[in-house]
Amino acid sequence: MSDFTMTAGAVSAQRAAIPLATGLVLAARNIRKAFPGVVALDDVSIDVHAGRVHALMGENGAGKSTMMKIIAGVYFPDEGSLHFKGQPVALKSPRDALNRGIAMIHQELNLLPCMTVAENIWIGREPRSLLRLIDHRALNRHTAELFAQLGIEIDPQALLGDLSIANRQMVEIAKAVSFDSDLLIMDEPTSAITDKEVEHLFRIIGELKARGKAIIYITHKMDEVFQIADDISIFRDGRHIVTRKAQAFDKQSLIAAMVGRELTQVFPKMTVAIGEVALSVRNLSRRGVFSNVRFDLRYGEILGLAGLMGSGRTEVMESIFGIYPADEGELLFDGKRRAIRSPQQAIAAGIAFLTEDRKSDGLFLQLSVGENMQISALRRNCSLGFVRQKRVNESCTDMCRQLKVKTPGLHEIIENLSGGNQQKVLLARWLLNKPKILILDEPTRGVDVGAKAEIHTLITQLAREGVAIIMISSELPEVMGMSDRIVVMHERTVSGILPRAIATQENIMTLASGEPL
Amino acid sequence: MPNPAIVTPDIPRAIPRNWRMPQETSIVLVLLGIALIFEALGWIERGQSFLYNPQGLLIMVLRVSEIGLIAVGVTMIIIAGGIDLSSGSVVALSAMIAGSLAQTTGFGRTVFPGIVDLPVLVPVAAGVLTGGICGLINGSLIVRTGVPPFIVTLGMMVSARGLARYYTHGQPVSMFTDAYSAIGNGAKPVAIFLLAALVFHIVLRYTRFGKCLYAIGGNVQAARVSGISVGRNLIAVYTIAGLLTGLAGVVVSARAQTSQSGMGMSYELDAIAAAVIGGTSLAGGVGRITGAVIGALILGVISSGFTFLGIDSYIQEIVKGMIIVTAVIADQYRKRRAR
Numbered sequence: 001m002s003d004f005t006m007t008a009g010a011v012s013a014q015r016a017a018i019p020l021a022t023g024l025v026l027a028a029r030n031i032r033k034a035f036p037g038v039v040a041l042d043d044v045s046i047d048v049h050a051g052r053v054h055a056l057m058g059e060n061g062a063g064k065s066t067m068m069k070i071i072a073g074v075y076f077p078d079e080g081s082l083h084f085k086g087q088p089v090a091l092k093s094p095r096d097a098l099n100r101g102i103a104m105i106h107q108e109l110n111l112l113p114c115m116t117v118a119e120n121i122w123i124g125r126e127p128r129s130l131l132r133l134i135d136h137r138a139l140n141r142h143t144a145e146l147f148a149q150l151g152i153e154i155d156p157q158a159l160l161g162d163l164s165i166a167n168r169q170m171v172e173i174a175k176a177v178s179f180d181s182d183l184l185i186m187d188e189p190t191s192a193i194t195d196k197e198v199e200h201l202f203r204i205i206g207e208l209k210a211r212g213k214a215i216i217y218i219t220h221k222m223d224e225v226f227q228i229a230d231d232i233s234i235f236r237d238g239r240h241i242v243t244r245k246a247q248a249f250d251k252q253s254l255i256a257a258m259v260g261r262e263l264t265q266v267f268p269k270m271t272v273a274i275g276e277v278a279l280s281v282r283n284l285s286r287r288g289v290f291s292n293v294r295f296d297l298r299y300g301e302i303l304g305l306a307g308l309m310g311s312g313r314t315e316v317m318e319s320i321f322g323i324y325p326a327d328e329g330e331l332l333f334d335g336k337r338r339a340i341r342s343p344q345q346a347i348a349a350g351i352a353f354l355t356e357d358r359k360s361d362g363l364f365l366q367l368s369v370g371e372n373m374q375i376s377a378l379r380r381n382c383s384l385g386f387v388r389q390k391r392v393n394e395s396c397t398d399m400c401r402q403l404k405v406k407t408p409g410l411h412e413i414i415e416n417l418s419g420g421n422q423q424k425v426l427l428a429r430w431l432l433n434k435p436k437i438l439i440l441d442e443p444t445r446g447v448d449v450g451a452k453a454e455i456h457t458l459i460t461q462l463a464r465e466g467v468a469i470i471m472i473s474s475e476l477p478e479v480m481g482m483s484d485r486i487v488v489m490h491e492r493t494v495s496g497i498l499p500r501a502i503a504t505q506e507n508i509m510t511l512a513s514g515e516p517l
Numbered sequence: 518m519p520n521p522a523i524v525t526p527d528i529p530r531a532i533p534r535n536w537r538m539p540q541e542t543s544i545v546l547v548l549l550g551i552a553l554i555f556e557a558l559g560w561i562e563r564g565q566s567f568l569y570n571p572q573g574l575l576i577m578v579l580r581v582s583e584i585g586l587i588a589v590g591v592t593m594i595i596i597a598g599g600i601d602l603s604s605g606s607v608v609a610l611s612a613m614i615a616g617s618l619a620q621t622t623g624f625g626r627t628v629f630p631g632i633v634d635l636p637v638l639v640p641v642a643a644g645v646l647t648g649g650i651c652g653l654i655n656g657s658l659i660v661r662t663g664v665p666p667f668i669v670t671l672g673m674m675v676s677a678r679g680l681a682r683y684y685t686h687g688q689p690v691s692m693f694t695d696a697y698s699a700i701g702n703g704a705k706p707v708a709i710f711l712l713a714a715l716v717f718h719i720v721l722r723y724t725r726f727g728k729c730l731y732a733i734g735g736n737v738q739a740a741r742v743s744g745i746s747v748g749r750n751l752i753a754v755y756t757i758a759g760l761l762t763g764l765a766g767v768v769v770s771a772r773a774q775t776s777q778s779g780m781g782m783s784y785e786l787d788a789i790a791a792a793v794i795g796g797t798s799l800a801g802g803v804g805r806i807t808g809a810v811i812g813a814l815i816l817g818v819i820s821s822g823f824t825f826l827g828i829d830s831y832i833q834e835i836v837k838g839m840i841i842v843t844a845v846i847a848d849q850y851r852k853r854r855a856r
Contacts, residue, residue, distance in 0.1 A: 323742060347744040361742050364735035366802045375732050376743045378725040385724045429743070 024086070025050050025183050025214040026071065026102075031080035033066055040066040044080070044240040046233050048183065053205060053215045055225050055246070058235035058258055059509070060309050060474035064218050067235070068185050071216065072104035073097030085182065103176035104185040111168060113161030118143040120160050121175045146174050150204050166197035173204060177213075184208065185216045190224060191310055202228055220308045222251055222513045234258055251515060259476065259505035267481030268457045270464060274484065275299030277335065278468035279351075279437055281320065284329035289315045290492040293329070297437065297468045302459065304483030305472040306508050312492035313472045314356055317439050321353040322346040347376065349437075352430035354423075356441035356472070362426045363414055370396050370410030373425050377432035399428040404454060420451025427455070431462075438462060441472045456482060476505050490514040540796060544811050547844070551815060555822035567825055574821075575704070579772065581817035582710035583608075585810060586765040587788035588795075589710075589717050590652075590758025592809040595792055596721070597754050598734035598801030599659065599666040603673035604762045604788055607651045608781030609681040611766025615644025616690040616776030619697035628690055637696035644767040645760050651677055652759015656752035674785070681778040691775040701772030709768060713761060718806040730754060734801030791816055794844040815844075 026048040033041040041063045048054045056064040069075045071082065073091030082089050084100060091097045094104065111120050118139045119126070127138040143156035152170050160168065169189055176184050190198045205215060205228060219225060225232060226246060233243040234257045241257055249257075277296045285291040290312035297303050307313045319326040322340040330337055333349050340346045346353070355361035364372050373396045374381070381392045396410055403424045407417055414422060423443065430438065440459065444452040459482060463469055473479045479486055486498045488511035496511040510517055552568060559567035568574070587604045594601050617628035619640035627633055651673060658669045699705070721727035729750045732740040741747050765784075770776040793799065794815055795808025819840060823833040 321742075342746075343742055343744045344746060353742065355739075355742055360736075361738050364732055364739060364802065366735050366798075367731060371728065371731070375728065375740075375745070378728060379744070382725050385726060387723060387725055387728065389723065 023050050024048075025084070027083040028067070028071065029081050029083070031067070031070060031077045031082075033070060033075060033077050039238050041070070041077075042238045044235075044238075046240060046243060048214045048216060049231075050182070050212045050214050051209050052230040053209065053217050053228050054231045054233065055217045055219060055229035056233050056235060057219070057225065057254065059476065061237075062235040062258075063238040064235050065187070066238075068104065068187060068216060068218060071097075071183075072102060072185055074104075098179055098181070101180065101182040102185070103179050103181035103183070104187070105169070105172045105176055105189060106187060111160050111171060113159070115160060116157050117154055117160055117163070117171055118156040120171060121146070121178055142178075143174075146178055150174055150177065150207060152204070164197075166193040166200075169193060169197075169201070170204070173201075177208070181213070183214045183216065185218075187218045188220065188310075189217075190219065190221065198224070220310075220513065222254065222515065225254070226251075236260070251513075255506055255509045255513065255515075259509050265477050265481065267478075268453075268460045269482060270460050272300045272464050274301050275466060278333070279320075280332040280335070281316075282330050282332065284316065284319060284326045284331070286315065286319055286324065286326045286328075289324075290319075290489075293489075293494050295487050295494060295497060297470060299436075299466045299468050300463055301484045302463050302469045302471055302482055304479035304486040304503075305470055305489065306476065306479045306486055306512060307489030307495075308512050309474070311489040311512065313489050314441055315492075316489075317353065317441060317470065317472065320346070321351055321439065323353075347433065350435055351437045351439065352433055352435035353439045354426055354430060354441060354443055356445070358419070358422055358426065358446070363422060365413075365415045367414060368411050369400075369405070369407050369414050369417065369425055372414045373399060373410075373428050373432065376429050380433070395432060396428070399432060403428055403431075403458065418448070418451075420447040420455075423447050423455065424451065427458070435467065437468045437470070439470045439472075442474065443471065444473070444475075444478065476508060479503075480505070480508070488512050540805065541807050541811055544795060544808065544815070544844075548811055548815050548818065551822070552818050555818065555825065558822075558826055562826055567822060570825075573825060577817045577821035578704075578707050580821075581813045582706040583765050583769050583772075584784060584787045584791060584816065585710045585813040586713055586761050586768065587758075587784055588791040588809045588813050589714050589806055590761035591785070591788045592792040592795070592797050592804055592806055593717060593721065593730060593754050594666075594758050595789070595797050595799060596734045596801060596804040597730040597751060598737065599751065599755070600670065600789070600799070601652075601655065601755070601758055602667065602670040602785050603651060603655060603677055604758070604765075605781040605784040605786075606674045606677035606681065607648050607759065607762045608766040608769055608784055609778050610651070610677045610684075611644040611647040611763040612770035612776040612780050613681045613684045613690060613778060614647045615640040615697075615763075615767045616693065616770045617685070618643050619693045619770075620690065621692055621694045626688070627692070628685060634694060637694065637700075640697055641700070641767050644770075645763040648763020648766060649756055649760040652756040652762070653752065655759065656755030659755065660748040660751050678778070684778070687778060689775050689777045690770075693771070693774060697771055698774055699771070701768060701770075701774070706768045706772060709764065713764070714806050714810050717757075721806060726750065726753065731802055734803075736802070787816060788813075790841045794841065796848060812844075815840075 024047055029045050031041055031044045044063070044067060056067065058064050066075065070077050073094045073096050082091065084102065089100060121143055122139055126134045127142065129135040140156045147154060147156070152174060154163065154167055154170060160171065163171065189201060193201070208215060217229060229246045231243060232246050232249055234241040236258060275298055278299045279297040281293060281295050284293040293316050295303070305313050318324050320331065320340065322342045322345055325341045331340060338349055340349060359365070370393060374392045377392065378387055381388045393410060400407065405424045405428065406421050414425060417425070443459070444455055447455065459469060459471065471479065471482060480503050483503070484500055486503045486508060487494055488496050488498065488508055490512055491514060495514060496517065498507055507517060555567040559565050591601050591604060618632070618635055620627045620633050622633045655670050655673050658664060659666050721730065729740070729745050732743065732745055733747055733750060737747060766781065769780055791812035792804065792809045793812070795805065795810070795812030797804030797808060816837070819837055820833055
């Protein structure tokens with residue numbers, strides 16, 4: 001530990017007094033973190049230095065977010081150690097991390113919209129007057145001083161809810177600075193703001209660097225990394241691949257490092273006769289969400305949909321399914337134009353949509369396996385409003401057998417099933433409707449290896465039966481292994497469509513990062 | 518079945534392998550327990566039987582029927598994830614409107630002197646429809662504006678009560694035709710209540726509408742994605758609950774032989790309490806009509822038991838409140854242990 005104890009003596013005295021001009025602020029050693037069924041981080045070590053921006057890069061699920069949450073005290077590592085300013089630390093909570101000088105600026109902003117800017121920044125540690133009441137004048141004065149230092153122009157007394165997203169981000173940053181933190185973690189801070197606001201943000205980051213703060217910066221955007229980062233660490237599949245100075249990378253080598261995995265997993269892909277165009281999406285747009293999306297989907301085809309988080313993949317599918325209808329553009333089913341304004345109309349058009357978030361958009365947790373499975377098929381199995389329960393139960397039992405759903409019976413409450421079996425029940429819900437077009441959003445997320453392979457086999461089988469399939473997946477090997485063609489999205493529009501033959505990891509990542517092939 | 522000779526062997530199984538005690542078992546036991554306690558106290562305090570008292574029991578069951586009719590509708594609303602606070606006021610409004618069309622000639626003041634001695638169907642239909650319209654307004658506002666059901670039905674609660682008062686400027690309405698009064702005679706209200714409970718028990722368990730209500734209450738977003746038209750089903754359930762409340766208004770006024778704008782005061786809370794005691798979750802997605810019926814019986818037994826013992830009515834209210842909360846705490850405790 002002797003490498004990290006250079007400031008140990010001074011730490012207890014006063015945080016601000018420690019000189020950190022070039023020092024090592026944070027050293028993470030051999031960090032391991034596992035969640036049920038998945039190792040999120042395996043033997044990861046990184047160093048973060050004062051006055052430098054350290055970018056973490058990698059695909060979705062590479063482990064960046066988990067790493068960051070461990071540094072910010074959200075998760076506790078299973079193995080390994082953190083050394084902050086030379087001392088080993090065991091962070092008990094985000095609050096503990098904050099008190100020690102580690103601040104995280106969240107992707108989903110954690111501010112209270114109904115309070116003023118100043119109240120948000122100082123919440124829980126407001127300056128008090130004599131009677132232990134909050135001293136609003138001091139509160140606003142402190143805030144104004146803080147903003148002046150950072151060159152932020154926001155009225156401390158404005159309601160936070162009235163601010164733009166970019167300004168809220170500034171407030172978050174100011175709040176982090178107000179703790180006099182030595183390490184700031186920024187998780188995709190530019191994902192929702194305009195170019196001009198990005199410039200402002202970068203000026204503030206420059207100011208923080210000049211003051212000797214260390215910054216961990218997570219992003220998916222290539223241009224940004226080269227503009228702002230001093231060091232870059234690449235993560236892949238829960239492992240730390242490489243850390244180098246930013247100048248040592250160029251775009252190609254960066255992408256290569258991010259995707260450079262060997263493809264070992266075997267997918268049950270079969271060659272299937274591809275039929276006519278089932279669905280033609282033309283210039284589909286929804287204001288502020290995605291624009292000008294176009295692609296064709298054919299019967300028997302598995303069309304992969306790749307793209308980084310926030311690229312608009314799910315949103316496009318939600319529009320096609322009528323959950324949030326599009327503002328512009330058209331959908332042609334078998335060559336005929338058809339407007340889809342609601343899920344009912346989409347179902348009537350032969351579409352089925354397995355949603356990404358099982359718990360919030362799919363399952364009825366208190367209801368039984370049978371009730372969950374049959375809900376969409378009831379319309380077809382009713383006479384005079386009465387459900388033909390026997391017939392429905394027979395087809396549900398049949399589905400359970402076909403999909404190998406492991407359940408004590410149709411009466412079991414679905415909450416008691418494993419993730420993989422819940423996913424099979426939801427898939428069965430849609431298959432009972434015999435769809436012509438099946439949209440699968442992350443069909444194997446949170447599913448164990450065995451069930452995953454079964455779901456893959458089932459998807460292949462359905463394609464062979466002529467069903468047109470769209471599969472969204474964040475796992476590149478899965479998209480590449482299963483798809484006939486891959487639509488890649490970037491910044492809320494289609495950035496390219498790759499046929500199977502040239503759908504390499506590098507090509508997909510290049511398109512997903514907004515670079516031309 | 519094309520060939521009746523082929524009988525699938527596993528259909529008439531005597532006891533399914535995963536047979537569990539009916540969900541109502543525990544509250545039926547509570548009901549029996551409370552009744553037996555009153556029986557014992559009855560012998561000790563008054564030297565009389567509480568249960569072997571046909572007159573007293575009939576009065577109790579009649580009162581339960583009124584609350585029960587409302588509870589059937591409210592249970593369905595709560596299962597679908599909503600709430601209805603307007604039932605008590607709607608009872609009064611329906612009673613006033615039905616009563617005004619059920620008057621007979623010859624006795625002093627009538628609301629509409631020109632139209633008296635109408636066939637009984639007219640006032641009954643008017644009362645039921647009044648409730649239905651209130652429910653339709655509730656449901657439509659909730660669906661179209663997105664204002665929470667609590668607020669919309671609170672508004673209806675206040676307005677319907679006001680309208681009931683304004684209708685005759687606070688004057689009670691009485692002198693009903695014999696046919697109308699007969700609705701409240703004997704055990705008829707009980708029969709009406711049990712019939713309604715049976716019908717909607719079947720609706721909830723065996724129709725698509727019923728299953729959709731559970732789905733909507735369980736997870737609105739998932740219901741929408743599954744292709745259920747959430748709005749239409751919600752409007753329907755509020756309207757049905759309104760119709761049942763209107764019917765309760767008719768029964769209440771027929772039994773009392775008068776309609777008054779103060780009728781049905783706090784019935785909505787008793788109905789909600791009956792549903793909740795019967796195992797309906799205020800979070801939606803869970804609940805049964807049978808539970809609500811037993812819940813209403815529990816409330817009825819408690820109040821008639823206290824009256825039987827001659828206990829102060831104020832104390833009755835104090836204890837009733839505590840029992841409602843205890844029932845729900847016990848239910849949550851039981852569920853948590855089951856996990």
